[in-house]
Amino acid sequence: MANMTMTKTPMPEQEPNVRNHNFQEVALGYTKEMAMEEAGRCLQCKKPLCVSGCPVNIRIPEFIAKVAEGDFQAAYEIITSTNSLPALSGRVCPQESQCEAKCVRGVKGEPVAIGRLERFVADWYRENVNAMPERPASNGIKVAVVGSGPAGLTCASDLAKKGYAVSIFEALHTAGGVLVYGIPEFRLPKAIVANEVEKLRAMGVEVMTNMVIGKVLSIDELFEMGFKAVFVGSGAGLPMFMHIPGEALKGVYSANEYLTRVNLMKAYIEESDTPVIVSKAVAVVGGGNVAMDAARCAKRLGAEKVYIVYRRGEAEMPARLEEQHHAKEEGIEFMTLTNPTEILGDEEGRVRGMKCIKMELGEPDASGRRRPVPVPDSEFELDVDTVIMSLGTSPNPLIRSTTPGLETNQKGCLIVNEENMTTREHVYAGGDAVTGAATVILAMGAGKKAAEAIDKAMQNK
Amino acid sequence: MYKIVRKEELNSAVTLMEIEAPFVAKKAKAGQFIIFRIDDKGERVPLTIAGYDREKGTVTIIFQKVGLSTKMLGELQEGDYIQDFVGPLGKPTDVEGKKRVCVVGGGVGCAIAYPSAKAFKEAGVEVDVIVGFRSKDIVILEEEFKEASDHLYLMTDDGSYGEKGFVTVKLQELLEAGNQYDEVLAIGPIPMMKFVCKTTEPFGVKTIVSLNPIMVDGTGMCGGCRVTVGGEVKFACVDGPDFDGHQVDFAELMNRNGVYKERESQVVETHMCRLEKLGRDLIQ
Numbered sequence: 001m002a003n004m005t006m007t008k009t010p011m012p013e014q015e016p017n018v019r020n021h022n023f024q025e026v027a028l029g030y031t032k033e034m035a036m037e038e039a040g041r042c043l044q045c046k047k048p049l050c051v052s053g054c055p056v057n058i059r060i061p062e063f064i065a066k067v068a069e070g071d072f073q074a075a076y077e078i079i080t081s082t083n084s085l086p087a088l089s090g091r092v093c094p095q096e097s098q099c100e101a102k103c104v105r106g107v108k109g110e111p112v113a114i115g116r117l118e119r120f121v122a123d124w125y126r127e128n129v130n131a132m133p134e135r136p137a138s139n140g141i142k143v144a145v146v147g148s149g150p151a152g153l154t155c156a157s158d159l160a161k162k163g164y165a166v167s168i169f170e171a172l173h174t175a176g177g178v179l180v181y182g183i184p185e186f187r188l189p190k191a192i193v194a195n196e197v198e199k200l201r202a203m204g205v206e207v208m209t210n211m212v213i214g215k216v217l218s219i220d221e222l223f224e225m226g227f228k229a230v231f232v233g234s235g236a237g238l239p240m241f242m243h244i245p246g247e248a249l250k251g252v253y254s255a256n257e258y259l260t261r262v263n264l265m266k267a268y269i270e271e272s273d274t275p276v277i278v279s280k281a282v283a284v285v286g287g288g289n290v291a292m293d294a295a296r297c298a299k300r301l302g303a304e305k306v307y308i309v310y311r312r313g314e315a316e317m318p319a320r321l322e323e324q325h326h327a328k329e330e331g332i333e334f335m336t337l338t339n340p341t342e343i344l345g346d347e348e349g350r351v352r353g354m355k356c357i358k359m360e361l362g363e364p365d366a367s368g369r370r371r372p373v374p375v376p377d378s379e380f381e382l383d384v385d386t387v388i389m390s391l392g393t394s395p396n397p398l399i400r401s402t403t404p405g406l407e408t409n410q411k412g413c414l415i416v417n418e419e420n421m422t423t424r425e426h427v428y429a430g431g432d433a434v435t436g437a438a439t440v441i442l443a444m445g446a447g448k449k450a451a452e453a454i455d456k457a458m459q460n461k
Numbered sequence: 462m463y464k465i466v467r468k469e470e471l472n473s474a475v476t477l478m479e480i481e482a483p484f485v486a487k488k489a490k491a492g493q494f495i496i497f498r499i500d501d502k503g504e505r506v507p508l509t510i511a512g513y514d515r516e517k518g519t520v521t522i523i524f525q526k527v528g529l530s531t532k533m534l535g536e537l538q539e540g541d542y543i544q545d546f547v548g549p550l551g552k553p554t555d556v557e558g559k560k561r562v563c564v565v566g567g568g569v570g571c572a573i574a575y576p577s578a579k580a581f582k583e584a585g586v587e588v589d590v591i592v593g594f595r596s597k598d599i600v601i602l603e604e605e606f607k608e609a610s611d612h613l614y615l616m617t618d619d620g621s622y623g624e625k626g627f628v629t630v631k632l633q634e635l636l637e638a639g640n641q642y643d644e645v646l647a648i649g650p651i652p653m654m655k656f657v658c659k660t661t662e663p664f665g666v667k668t669i670v671s672l673n674p675i676m677v678d679g680t681g682m683c684g685g686c687r688v689t690v691g692g693e694v695k696f697a698c699v700d701g702p703d704f705d706g707h708q709v710d711f712a713e714l715m716n717r718n719g720v721y722k723e724r725e726s727q728v729v730e731t732h733m734c735r736l737e738k739l740g741r742d743l744i745q
Binding site for chain 1 (some may be wrong): 480484485488498502503504505529530544545546547548549550559644678680681683684685689694699710713716717719720721724
């Protein structure tokens with residue numbers, strides 16, 4: 001008999017006023033008992049809708065049944081048969097708009113906490129077994145994966161399992177892409193990402209850092225080196241600015257720069273040589289997950305006041321509800337329907353404030369959301385010493401500009417067919433490089449699809 | 462890991478190192494830069510490429526020991542390794558389609574001006590070089606510049622070597638004497654580049670400057686190196702580092718480069734223990 005409790009088994013978390021002073025993980029994960037209790041809420045639907053809501057089609061009811069039985073090893077094997085990186089997706093997936101959105105338990109009450117269960121199983125395995133995967137028999141076919149973010153890691157993992165000789169080319173000094181430079185430690189501990197990369201190495205994947213494809217080597221040179229197919233998962237790394245006066249002042253960062261300094265370069269640790277401005281009051285401009293991450297980092301670094309400044313209303317915010325909720329709990333103040341018009345500087349060229357204007361929602365725009373329009377004579381000054389622009393990113397042009405025949409749309413995103421192949425034969429792409437800034441799980445789904453297509457193409461050769 | 466195969470002290474503050482980095486050496490061109498990181502705690506520091514040997518697979522860097530990371534790098538010896546060395550980044554100096562150019566280098570900026578002068582020369586361009594130093598004891602690369610130029614003008618601020626005066630004095634003189642250049646390339650401290658641009662402007666000579674803003678990743682991701690050129694925001698790491706000097710907002714660049722100045726001086730003190738430890742490890 002299923003556990004008919006209407007609400008999810010709560011997951012323990014660090015107290016807001018404790019965690020907003022440290023970089024340790026916020027959500028602490030289920031215990032075995034909690035996991036088994038929550039797993040009991042799954043009705044084991046004959047036609048599970050949750051699976052269709054998952055970009056990597058995890059066999060959700062099957063793994064949950066194993067969790068309910070306490071057979072976590074079996075649950076892990078079911079998950080990893082379709083998803084290589086459950087410790088990551090269990091943490092950062094927007095389950096509320098994917099698998100959990102389709103769960104029948106959600107019709108009346110809360111859906112089954114699929115994400116928390118996935119995370120539990122992955123963590124249980126890492127903490128109790130952590131066997132490195134065996135190296136599959138090689139088929140000798142070389143495939144290059146450009147970028148080691150969620151798309152690249154997934155594609156590499158799926159191909160390695162099939163026996164391909166995979167080399168990952170990463171531009172930065174550490175593998176993981178946005179998982180290490182963007183998402184903060186308190187949402188996704190870097191040791192977990194490193195563990196996944198170790199698993200790839202155990203399967204024979206070569207991980208080469210400091211390799212900026214498009215500069216050090218071109219895609220064509222990769223083919224000359226004997227690679228038979230190339231997967232491009234280079235992400236959407238270029239930050240956007242507002243082009244308002246004062247953006248060049250000292251104390252204005254892109255969210256990418258701020259997060260890279262804090263996460264990748266570990267500026268929050270005293271021994272790190274990378275500096276970051278220690279702020280008193282910070283305005284983060286934007287309403288996405290990245291804005292929440294930047295705001296929560298600023299708070300942890302000691303800022304007394306941290307504001308999210310967003311031009312639309314709270315209902316329109318693209319950030320996950322959970323992230324908004326966590327940010328508010330930690331003392332981040334939301335200033336919605338507010339848009340910056342100018343950043344103000346002192347005599348030394350440092351930020352001393354930000355001029356903003358109040359907005360109201362008008363008619364729906366192209367995105368279907370109501371367009372924010374300025375309220376006349378509503379300008380005011382916000383007292384801040386740091387401004388972080390979190391307005392979105394666009395794909396990096398390094399690869400498209402050095403690879404003949406690789407076509408992009410007007411936004412610079414690589415054009416791919418339904419099998420994730422680009423306009424160049426044997427060059428595949430996926431993740432943010434194709435979609436523009438999106439989610440980790442969509443990138444993982446694309447990496448997976450491309451791996452299947454590459455395998456099919458190689459078999460038919 | 463990347464091995465230091467040669468180390469040479471060019472003067473008391475400036476060091477040359479040849480680093481084993483075959484992939485970088487294979488592609489490097491004058492005007493491009495690398496980013497190094499000493500160890501796990503190190504910051505990513507951009508340095509313009511001073512030379513390369515494609516056969517040996519090495520890249521030469523020349524740096525002034527001014528900040529924490531360059532001081533730490535300076536403590537390392539031949540045979541030691543650094544954690545990361547990535548490049549070549551940025552666009553190379555454009556040497557095509559020119560008949561005669563003037564390359565102006567100031568101080569340690571000469572280390573960067575040299576490979577560009579050499580690249581022009583190898584492309585069959587007539588090259589005048591003006592290099593400036595504070596005094597005789599910090600002159601670097603004199604012989605190399607002689608080989609890479611048709612005329613070399615060496616200036617010192619105090620007149621202790623070569624001719625007395627700033628590089629702009631010599632440049633003004635050459636322009637007034639009617640020398641025609643397709644381009645002037647200026648590499649050095651920001652005030653020097655700014656004044657070179659002021660000098661060439663009335664003569665209508667195209668002037669390229671090589672900028673050195675603060676960077677993190679060097680691939681266009683962080684936007685920390687943004688500079689305003691002709692009213693537009695450019696990222697020096699991918700759009701540069703060479704830009705039309707008459708369009709560059711130097712005041713803004715100067716301001717932005719000072720953002721961590723206070724912290725840097727504190728850190729060099731508080732992190733001296735790391736420096737000392739590094740020194741100790743090397744002695745042991």
